[in-house]
Each structure stands twice: as C-alpha cells, then as structure tokens.
Amino acid sequence: MSESTDDLFADSVERLLRDQCTPAVVRAIEAGGDPASLWNALSEAGFCDALVPEEHDGAGLGLAEALPMFVACGRYAMPLPLAQTAMVRGYLARAGVPLPDGPIAIAPAATVASNGAVSCHHVPGALVAHWVLAAVGNEHWLLPVADALRTSTGIHGSLAADLSWPTVPASTLKTSAPFDALAAGALVSAAQSSGTMARIFDLTLAHANRRVQFGKPIGKFQAIQHQISVMAEHVAAARMAVELAASGLGFDPDPLRVAIAKGRIGEAIPTVAAIAHAVHGAIGITAEFDLQLYTRRLHEWRRAYGSEAYWYERVGRARLASDATLTVDFLRSATAARPTTGTAS
Amino acid sequence: MIDALPLTAIPPEDEALRDDVKRFLVEALADIPAEVRAHSWTGFDAAFSRRLGEQGWLGITLPPAYGGGGRSAFARFVLVEELLAAGAPVSAHWIADRQSAPLILKYGTEAQKRQHVPPICRGESFFCIGMSEPGSGSDLASVRTRATRMDGGWKLSGQKIWTTNAYRSHFMIALVRTSGTAEDRHAGLSQFIIDLSLPGITIRPIEDLTGDRHFCEVFFDDVALADDALIGAEGEGWAQVTAELAFERSGPERLYSSIVLLDAWVEWLRSQTPGDTESLRLLGRLCSHLAVLRALSVSITGKLSRGESPVVEAALVKDMGTEIEQLTATLITDMLGRHPDVSPPPALERMVNYVTQISPSFSLRGGTREILRSMIARGLGLR
Numbered sequence: 001m002s003e004s005t006d007d008l009f010a011d012s013v014e015r016l017l018r019d020q021c022t023p024a025v026v027r028a029i030e031a032g033g034d035p036a037s038l039w040n041a042l043s044e045a046g047f048c049d050a051l052v053p054e055e056h057d058g059a060g061l062g063l064a065e066a067l068p069m070f071v072a073c074g075r076y077a078m079p080l081p082l083a084q085t086a087m088v089r090g091y092l093a094r095a096g097v098p099l100p101d102g103p104i105a106i107a108p109a110a111t112v113a114s115n116g117a118v119s120c121h122h123v124p125g126a127l128v129a130h131w132v133l134a135a136v137g138n139e140h141w142l143l144p145v146a147d148a149l150r151t152s153t154g155i156h157g158s159l160a161a162d163l164s165w166p167t168v169p170a171s172t173l174k175t176s177a178p179f180d181a182l183a184a185g186a187l188v189s190a191a192q193s194s195g196t197m198a199r200i201f202d203l204t205l206a207h208a209n210r211r212v213q214f215g216k217p218i219g220k221f222q223a224i225q226h227q228i229s230v231m232a233e234h235v236a237a238a239r240m241a242v243e244l245a246a247s248g249l250g251f252d253p254d255p256l257r258v259a260i261a262k263g264r265i266g267e268a269i270p271t272v273a274a275i276a277h278a279v280h281g282a283i284g285i286t287a288e289f290d291l292q293l294y295t296r297r298l299h300e301w302r303r304a305y306g307s308e309a310y311w312y313e314r315v316g317r318a319r320l321a322s323d324a325t326l327t328v329d330f331l332r333s334a335t336a337a338r339p340t341t342g343t344a345s
Numbered sequence: 346m347i348d349a350l351p352l353t354a355i356p357p358e359d360e361a362l363r364d365d366v367k368r369f370l371v372e373a374l375a376d377i378p379a380e381v382r383a384h385s386w387t388g389f390d391a392a393f394s395r396r397l398g399e400q401g402w403l404g405i406t407l408p409p410a411y412g413g414g415g416r417s418a419f420a421r422f423v424l425v426e427e428l429l430a431a432g433a434p435v436s437a438h439w440i441a442d443r444q445s446a447p448l449i450l451k452y453g454t455e456a457q458k459r460q461h462v463p464p465i466c467r468g469e470s471f472f473c474i475g476m477s478e479p480g481s482g483s484d485l486a487s488v489r490t491r492a493t494r495m496d497g498g499w500k501l502s503g504q505k506i507w508t509t510n511a512y513r514s515h516f517m518i519a520l521v522r523t524s525g526t527a528e529d530r531h532a533g534l535s536q537f538i539i540d541l542s543l544p545g546i547t548i549r550p551i552e553d554l555t556g557d558r559h560f561c562e563v564f565f566d567d568v569a570l571a572d573d574a575l576i577g578a579e580g581e582g583w584a585q586v587t588a589e590l591a592f593e594r595s596g597p598e599r600l601y602s603s604i605v606l607l608d609a610w611v612e613w614l615r616s617q618t619p620g621d622t623e624s625l626r627l628l629g630r631l632c633s634h635l636a637v638l639r640a641l642s643v644s645i646t647g648k649l650s651r652g653e654s655p656v657v658e659a660a661l662v663k664d665m666g667t668e669i670e671q672l673t674a675t676l677i678t679d680m681l682g683r684h685p686d687v688s689p690p691p692a693l694e695r696m697v698n699y700v701t702q703i704s705p706s707f708s709l710r711g712g713t714r715e716i717l718r719s720m721i722a723r724g725l726g727l728r
C-alpha cells in the first residue's frame with residue numbers, strides 16, 4: 001500500500017470518528033444507550049475488516065497500516081471495541097472461520113472450571129460486545145456475550161466487565177489456529193492509549209494557555225511549563241513505542257515489541273493522567289468536563305492485558321535469554337525492520 | 346511537534362559500517378577492563394583517537410575536501426552507538442568531532458577550515474568548549490570574559506570554568522563579550538578559536554568527586570589573539586552558540602552513559618540462579634525505555650540528515666535519556682542490595698558506585714534538566 005492510500009485510510013477514519021464518535025455519543029453509550037448507529041457507521045465504512053485479507057473482502061492492511069485507526073480510537077475515546085474487532089476478524093479470516101456480526105472484545109485470559117463453567121476476567125468493552133475471543137488451552141473460542149453473566153469491574157461509565165457462563169454456550173465458535181490474544185489485546189490497548197494521551201496533551205496545553213490566575217495564563221508559570229514538558233516527553237515516547245510495536249508489514253503482533261510498548265506506556269499512564277488533572281484543577285475531575293473520558297480510559301488500558309509489571313518482566317527475560325553480549329545489540333534485533341510475513345495462516 | 350518524530354530506519358549502507366566498527370573495537374579495547382570503559386564518553390586516550398582518525402572515523406559526516414568522511418548523519422549514529430556501547434575512550438576527540446569541526450565548517454573562513462578541520466579528522470587536534478564562567482552557568486548570555494580590539498587582533502581577559510579537557514586540548518572555542526555589557530544579553534557576543542599554548546593562559550584541572558580530572562578552570566590574562574581567532578561574525582556569537590548546542594544535544598550519547606554498567610549487570614544476573622523477578626522487571630524496564638529512546642534518536646538523526654534542526658525534539662530526548670541513565674545506576678544499586686548475603690564482584694560494585702556518583706552530571710552538562718524543560722515548553726507554545 002502506498003503512502004498516499006495509507007493517508008487516505010487514516011483520514012477517512014479521522015473524519016468518521018470526528019463526526020460520529022463525539023463526546024456526547026461516547027457519554028450516551030457509556031450510560032447504556034444503544035451503540036448500533038455508531039457501530040453501523042463503523043462497519044459500513046469497512047473499518048472492522050481493515051485487517052481482513054483482500055481475498056476475504058477485507059482491506060488487507062498490515063498492523064502498521066491499521067495503527068492510525070487504533071490510535072484514532074484512543075483520540076476519540078471510542079466506546080466500542082473497534083480495534084479489537086478488527087484484530088480478531090483479521091485472525092478469524094486467516095483461520096478460515098466464518099466472520100460473525102457485531103463488536104468483538106478480547107479477553108486477557110479465560111478459565112474453564114471442572115464443572116464446565118467458563119469465565120473471563122476484566123474484559124474491556126465487554127458490556128457493548130456481542131462476542132469475546134478467549135484463549136482456552138491451544139484453542140481460541142469466540143463466546144457469545146449475550147449468554148454471559150456480566151459483572152462490571154470498572155467505575156461509573158466503564159464498559160469493562162467480568163464475563164462468566166455456567167457451561168460452554170452452543171453458539172461458541174472454536175478454532176485451533178495460533179494467535180497471541182494477550183499480545184493482540186496489549187497492542188490495541190497500547191495503541192489506543194497513545195492516541196488518548198495525545199488528546200489529553202492537547203486539552204492540557206489549551207487549558208494552560210486559557211486559564212488565568214494571578215493575572216496571567218497558568219502556562220506562564222514555570223512549574224506548570226515543566227510538568228507539561230514532561231507530559232510531552234511521555235506522549236512522544238508512547239507514540240514511538242506503538243509505532244515500533246506495529247512496525248513491519250505483517251499481521252501477527254510480535255510479543256517482544258508489544259511487551260516493550262505496553263510496559264513503557266503503562267509506566268507513562270499514571271504520570272500523564274496525574275499531570276493532566278493537576279494542571280486542570282477542580283474542573284478536570286467533573287463528569288461534565290471531557291478530560292475524564294480520556295484519563296479514565298488510560299487507567300483502564302493500563303490495567304488491561306497486563307500492566308507494566310507483567311510486560312517489563314517479559315522484556316527482562318528476553319534480554320537475559322538473548323545471545324547478545326551488548327544490550328544495544330539486543331535492542332537492535334528486537335526492533336529491527338521485519339520482513340513481510342504476508343497473510344500467515 | 347510530538348507527531349513529527351516518525352519511525353525511521355537506518356539505511357543499509359550506513360548500517361553496513363557497524364560490523365567494521367565492532368571488529369575494530371574488539372581488538373582495540375581488548376585490554377581495557379569494563380570498569381574503565383564505564384567512564385563512557387569521558388574516557389580520554391589520545392592514541393585511541395588517532396587510531397579512529399586513521400580508520401576515517403573522525404569527522405565522518407564532514408566533507409572529504411577537509412579530511413572528513415562525507416557520510417550521512419546515520420553513519421555517525423551507527424559509529425557513535427558502537428563506540429558508546431563498547432565504552433570506548435572517545436573523550437579526546439569527542440568535542441572537536443561533535444561540535445567544533447561542524448561549527449568551524451559552518452561559520453569559519455576558508456583558511457580556518459583548512460587549518461583546523463583536517464587535523465581534527467586525523468585525531469591530532471583536540472578542542473574544548475569555553476562557555477561557562479563562575480558567574481554564568483545556565484544564564485550563558487551573562488558571560489563577562491571580554492575580547493577588546495587592538496592593533497592586528499584582540500586582547501582577551503577573563504575566566505572560564507568547567508571546561509572539559511582544557512588541560513589536554515589544543516584549542517578552545519569560547520563565547521566572549523566583544524561589545525556592550527552583560528545587560529545587553531544576546532547582543533555583543535562573539536566566538537573565538539583560542540590556541541591554548543598562547544602566553545597569558547593558565548589552566549587548572551578541577552578534581553571531581555570520583556577523583557577524576559576532566560573539567561578545568563581557565564584564566565585569560567591579557568592574552569593577545571590574532572585577527573583570525575574570531576570565528577564567524579563579530580556580535581553573532583549568540584546565534585552561533587545556539588547552533589553549536591544543537592549539535593551537542595542531538596547525538597546518541599544522551600542515552601548510553603550508563604550502558605556499560607547495564608551490560609556488566611546483565612552478565613552478573615546471568616551468573617545467578619534465575620528467578621529474581623524484581624531484577625528481571627527492572628532490566629525489562631530499562632531495555633524498554635532504551636528501545637524507545639533509541640528509536641526517537643534515530644528519528645532525530647533522520648531529521649538531521651534531511652538538513653533540519655530538531656532542537657526541541659533533541660531536548661525532549663536528552664531529558665528523557667539522562668533520566669534513564671541516572672535511574673540505571675540508582676536502581677541497579679537497589680537490586681544488588683536486595684540480597685545482603687550475595688557478593689557481586691568488587692569491580693561491578695565499584696562500577697555502579699562510580700556511575701551513581703557521577704550521574705548527577707548527566708543532567709547538568711550540555712544544559713540542565715530545567716533549562717531543557719523550559720526550551721521544550723517554549724517549543725510547545727507556552728510562555
């Protein structure tokens with residue numbers, strides 16, 4: 001795909017989300033409103049099939065090309081699991097599984113009890129998903145959310161929940177095609193976090209230039225300036241981290257790159273959210289002001305699919321296990337340009 | 346600004362340099378223990394610098410007409426990354442290679458370029474930076490050292506301080522006042538290339554808290570300078586020094602000051618029974634930060650190679666980089682102390698102590714953390 005088509009895709013995502021995924025729409029869906037109209041707009045635009053190969057009537061994009069869509073979802077506080085759906089549909093199409101309708105969430109993990117009960121803990125987007133993809137042993141199951149008992153794990157407005165089924169539902173689709181669901185979830189949460197951080201940064205900068213205390217905009221105070229500079233550093237690092245994580249032309253996320261990105265971004269999240277709220281003052285913690293739509297998501301994304309404590313440990317293990325004497329050589333091989341993997345099956 | 350740092354790959358022709366550098370360093374550094382290499386780019390070895398010159402690796406981005414390598418900023422990135430990763434003693438030529446020669450090529454006369462750049466590229470001429478003074482640190486525009494016009498040249502009086510390597514350099518490029526007073530700020534400043542063997546110059550090394558001698562006090566007592574000591578235009582010193590600082594801040598040396606220590610610790614961890622998850626987590630954290638910082642640094646190199654001057658972006662990466670360099674030392678210390686009954690090798694202990702003690706300098710030299718953050722804020726449109 002040439003650079004210009006790449007930009008066209010990013011632009012069309014941007015335009016649609018700006019028009020259809022407004023803060024008012026986000027709030028309505030979070031309050032239990034019907035998400036069908038937003039979802040239909042997204043699927044009619046073909047965004048759910050961004051990663052589905054062309055021979056299955058998708059857009060045939062690789063991860064790097066789909067990244068702008070994931071990031072845009074973060075920037076617009078997307079209340080539906082669009083990025084997850086796109087990942088899972090890309091996987092299912094490659095696995096030869098018929099593609100189901102409706103939003104698909106990704107479970108960080110699943111447990112099947114001896115009595116056959118299935119449960120998935122802390123699934124982002126569970127309250128608005130029709131399906132959830134979960135790794136069970138060597139298989140991946142696509143479970144119908146309508147049949148599940150849902151227990152919210154988030155605060156007011158959150159769409160995350162624990163899901164459980166007394167037995168495996170009859171309509172469950174199963175496939176044994178390999179897929180790293182945790183890495184896929186981590187990648188989409190890291191990518192969306194990066195977009196969310198960029199939005200929070202814009203809000204914070206604007207507020208610092210607008211809010212006047214002691215006769216001048218608070219952005220004139222050095223203490224505020226330095227906090228915003230630190231925020232800018234984390235936002236730039238987060239963006240680069242997800243670019244690295246999604247780089248290459250293939251579809252399957254590389255677990256080490258994802259680990260680096262999810263860890264680095266997880267570490268940045270509390271700092272970025274704390275600075276944003278500090279600079280905004282009291283207005284920032286109101287329900288009415290938009291900031292909370294974004295900082296709330298950041299905290300949720302940090303927790304989902306493994307926090308930095310989990311992913312950093314994986315990076316550390318990979319470093320110790322590598323043949324490289326020099327860390328610089330380890331870093332180079334971990335982030336080297338990857339050859340096209342095309343449509344892996 | 347934040348979106349303006351795209352993921353950038355080092356072109357294959359520049360990446361190809363890496364193996365040659367690695368091979369050279371294995372041989373050249375064979376006898377230098379890690380403990381010494383942990384001094385990173387402050388390790389001084391004139392003979393080593395001359396050997397790099399023989400390889401064609403000094404002034405690698407400078408025009409061949411002046412003895413340079415004529416290669417891209419990416420080639421320099423690869424070279425410098427390998428030198429720092431190995432802990433090569435690069436201090437002797439470091440300043441001349443990184444900022445003095447590019448400055449002379451940008452602002453110097455043809456005669457100045459011919460005089461200075463080829464010996465720099467051969468590793469025979471070492472430079473130091475005369476910016477700071479006792480009364481002028483972060484507030485550089487307040488310098489008081491003064492050059493006064495006289496017949497056939499200039500008379501220089503005043504004092505510089507913290508001048509790295511002054512006592513073992515051939516030349517200093519100094520920022521001094523040529524007209525007006527400190528109150529005139531950016532106006533009336535000029536830069537001079539000062540031959541440090543001239544009469545009237547006294548240089549005293551200052552011992553640092555680790556016992557090393559690198560920075561110095563330099564006194565100018567009516568030093569007679571020839572006309573051609575002025576570099577660039579009289580009164581344009583501020584603009585020139587700003588450009589010089591941009592050269593200083595944009596290289597990979599702002600990520601790797603603690604990298605030799607990190608690798609020594611990795612070697613130690615490998616010798617231990619696995620399972621210390623806290624250590625693994627820290628190792629992963631440091632590696633993750635470095636992977637991202639390295640990608641940002643390569644992206645900045647891409648901007649340099651396109652002729653842009655990514656000053657604010659470089660400040661952003663330097664500020665994050667020095668923080669990780671500092672954390673590397675303090676957190677490895679914590680991990681080594683996690684098991685009071687286990688004794689790491691004394692050389693590793695000395696290394697981590699050395700880096701911990703010297704690490705405050707990482708966020709002072711080349712502009713303090715606070716100054717960088719104010720630059721970033723200005724770049725973001727605050728102020």
Ligand SMILES: Cc1cc2nc3c(=O)[nH]c(=O)nc-3n(C[C@H](O)[C@H](O)[C@H](O)COP(=O)(O)OP(=O)(O)OC[C@H]3O[C@@H](n4cnc5c(N)ncnc54)[C@H](O)[C@@H]3O)c2cc1C
Binds near residue numbers: 474483484709711713
């Ligand atoms: C190892 C090393 C090597 C060096 N080599 C050289 C060299 O070769 N040549 C050379 O010219 N200099 C050199 N320096 C000096 C270096 O550039 C200065 O240390 C630096 O510019 C800070 O100046 P200062 O030390 O006088 O601190 P000060 O400027 O006095 O700063 C002290 C503290 O005040 C803060 N501060 C100052 N102004 C402000 C402000 N406006 N807002 C907020 N905070 C502020 C600083 O950030 C810092 O925290 C070297 C320094 C070190 C440590």
